[in-house]
Amino acid sequence: MTKYKLEYIWLDGYTPVPNLRGKTQIKEFSEFPTLEQLPLWGFDGSSTMQAEGSSSDCVLKPVRHFPDPARSNGVLVLCEVMMPDGKTPHPSNKRATILDDDGAWFGFEQEYFFYQDGRPLGFPEAGYPAPQGPYYCGVGYKEVGSVARKIVEEHLDLCLAAGINHEGINAEVAKGQWEFQIFGKGSKKAADEMWMARYLMQRLCEGYEIDIEYHCKPLGDTDWNGSGMHCNFSTEFMRTVGGKDYFEKLMGAFGAAIEDHIAVYGPDNHMRLTGKHETAPWNKFSYGVADRGASIRVPHSFVNNEYKGYLEDRRPNSQGDPYQIASQVLKTIASVEIPGSKAAAA
Template sequence: MTKYKLEYLWLDGYTPTPNLRGKTQIKEFDSFPTLEQLPMWGFDGSSTKQAEGGSSDCMLKPVRHFPDSTRKNGILVMCEVMMPDGVTPHASNKRATIIDDDNTWFGFEQEYFFYKDGRPLGFPTAGYPAPQGPYYCGAGYSNVGSIARQIVEEHLDLCLDAGINHEGINAEVAKGQWEFQIFGKGSKKAADEMWVARYLLQRLCEKYEIDVEYHCKPLGDTDWNGSGMHANFSTEHLRTVGGKEYFEKLMAAFKDNIADHIAVYGPDNHMRLTGKHETAAIDQFSYGIADRGASIRVPHSFANNGYKGYLEDRRPNSQGDPYQIASQILKTIASVQMEASMSEAAA
């Protein structure tokens, strides 16, 4: 028998942005356990804004698990929060209620800033560094410093060790800003892996005494880019059938549902979606081929392939909940597909 360190992870009840929480328990298994072997576990919900002190019990239900290479015999256990009966999802448990479809693929581009001493990593004590320009995908100490690349490389390795479908990293437009990409088939799978990747990054940064800033516009109304979490998506229909007529109906549905999308695309998005810094205005909808300032960017490969492939929603922001973002995209797509199915049936 081997003693395993199980790090149970969950999203707390803070709004508008939940925080990741984690605690460890030790369990013995003959070998690396299956998900079904991992027990439910309780926690004090009154300390996470998920219960009152007089009735504080909440339960953690394991839903995904990953090897944790930072610990000997370590396992990361992503959980849903349940009520004390262990059956009823807690009100903060968005994962339990979202739309999911394994045939819908999501690729999230997580942008963020490294922060130290209250300012982005590499910023001078007072004022600002040289203007944006050389930092994006840059190299050299003056552009990326001496620590950031070390962190992102370590984070990449940790994600790959865990079996997370991490697809790449790059320095971003602003000083101290970086990005990593996660791909998954289905809302829950893609979002699970994004949340665990976020956790690994935050935990890694502890030893460097650096914070991860996910706010979508941490530098406020300045000429410095904000951070997004662009959501690339593709349904089986988009990949195999597509067509300009279907695409235009899909874009019309996205336009009709602006408010529903913005509601779950992350807080403070009005600070970021201003129509500047390669963003669309928050109250408008647009799409365009290779247009980074549109709500939906249409890749050349999509248009050149008979309007088939994937699309990129550029409005989700860096502190958004990927569960809700993916689910809302699926809702809008489903409304178009349902209409198409009804038309076919009537014919």
């Protein structure tokens, strides 16, 4: 028998942005445990904004698990938060109630800033560095410094070793700003792996005395980019059938649901979605081929392939909850009748 270090990871009850939490228990198994072997585990919900002190018990229910490459015999255990009965989802448990579809594919582009001593990594103590421009996909100490690339490379290796579908990294437009991409088939799978990738990044940065700043516009009303979490999405119908008529109906549905989307695309998005810095205004919907300033960017490959493939919603921000983002995208898609379906025929 081997003693395994089980790191139970969950989202707390803070709003508008939940925090990641984690605690470890040791259990013996003859080999790497299956999900079914991982027990429910309680925690003090009064310390995480998920219960009152007079009735503080909450329950962690394992829903996904991964090898923990940073620990010997380690297991990363992603959990949903349940009520004390262990069966009823806690009100803060957004994962339990989202719309899901294995045929819907999502790719999230997570932008973020490295922060140290209260400012983006590489910023001087007072004022600003040279204007943005050379930092995007930059190479060399002058552009990216000596620490950031080391962290993102380590994070990439950790994610791949854990079995997370990490698809790439790059330095972003602003100094100290970076991005990684996560892809998954199904909204729960994609969002699970995004949250786990965030967890691994934040834990890794502890050793560098660096924080991750997810706020979508940490530098405020300045000529510096904010951070998004662009959501690339497709369904089986979009990939295999598509068509211009369907696409235009889909864009009409997205335009009509703008308030529903903005409500779950991350707080303070009005600070980022101003119409500047490659964004569309938060209260106006637009789409365009290869238009990085549109609400939804339509790739050339989509149009060239008879309006089949994926689309990119550029409005979700870096603080957004990928569970809610993907679910809202699917709700809007589901509102559009598929040509040839029973609903369309009726």
